[in-house]
Amino acid sequence: MLKLLITRPIAAPVLDQARTKFDVTLHEGGAMSVSDCATALATYDCILPTLGDQFTAEAFAGDIRAKMLGNFGVGYNHIDTQAAAAADVIVSNTPDVLTDATADIAMTLLLGTARRAGEGERMVRSGAWGGFDVKGLLGTHVTGKTVGIIGMGRIGQAIAARCHYGFGMNVVFHNRSPKVTAVPAQQLDGLHAVMAAADFVVVATPGGSETTKLIDAAALAAMKPSGIFINISRGEVVDEIALIEALETDQITGAGLDVYENEPHVPDRLRALDNAFLLPHLGSATAETRQAMGQMALDNIIAWAEGGDPPQRVN
């Protein structure tokens, strides 16, 4: 039997199925360091890793037994796919099955930030709420406003649909390449044009070297002072310090974040801000979605083990 390492406790039915087909080891201890990953690559035939596991170029530099990484997650910026290819290791991911759940979290952040839900919840829990207040915690109206989406892929378009059909919003976007969308939306000329036009900016690009600090101080400075910034992509896409400064100085009105530059570390300065609505990387976190992601990751590994090409191969 081929030896498979699964780096997190995935849904039981998927784990059970994996055990019927592979000699499975379940990694314990959370995210794997570069040296854990190097050891895993030298020890197992195939691996089902996820976010946080550091499959860097260095991890692929030693002896490699593994031939297949079936990543649990659509984003694979934690895997150096070129180093993997050079080492003859196939990488696959889990697109589509998490698109709706992640778009829903983007809307949770958009609405939660606009309507100051975090502040309100903290007020109720602390006992500080003094009753209905005609001027208390006034937020930003959402219906009919303009949303600007950065990265109009699967998730970006699902967010656009929710904004347009659900909230009557006008949709503008910036994408690396020209894009025709089913949802009525206008592709503007450049990132800063979208930052400036939008009441709500939502970032939905992949992470990785091409998008690192795409949202820098200058991009944030292009936003309206009333603007609200949402990130569900990867923390590294945003200059976190520049964002904190924009929030501290009320250069923008608020930010809703699901992802951070150095997860799980969230800077104290960010946690201290009332105008930041912060979630712990919950984009795909529904039971149904996480099971579907596990199944897709495993199906790709099975396809490879049976001699086929994994359907969601990325390198």
Ligand SMILES: NC(=O)C1=CN([C@@H]2O[C@H](COP(=O)(O)OP(=O)(O)OC[C@H]3O[C@@H](n4cnc5c(N)ncnc54)[C@H](O)[C@@H]3O)[C@@H](O)[C@H]2O)C=CC1
């Ligand atoms: N918060 C969470 O839990 C989750 C986060 N994600 C993140 O969302 C990302 C997007 O996922 P999908 O929509 O499925 O991917 P996708 O590949 O369908 O969409 C990405 C879009 O970004 C565009 N893009 C890439 N580089 C760009 C750049 N420099 N400037 C502008 N546009 C650029 C691409 O052309 C594409 O249209 C994932 O790679 C992952 O990092 C995904 C799922 C859950």
Ligand SMILES: O=C(O)C(=O)CO
């Ligand atoms: O799939 C991803 O890329 C995530 O961030 C978690 O689902």
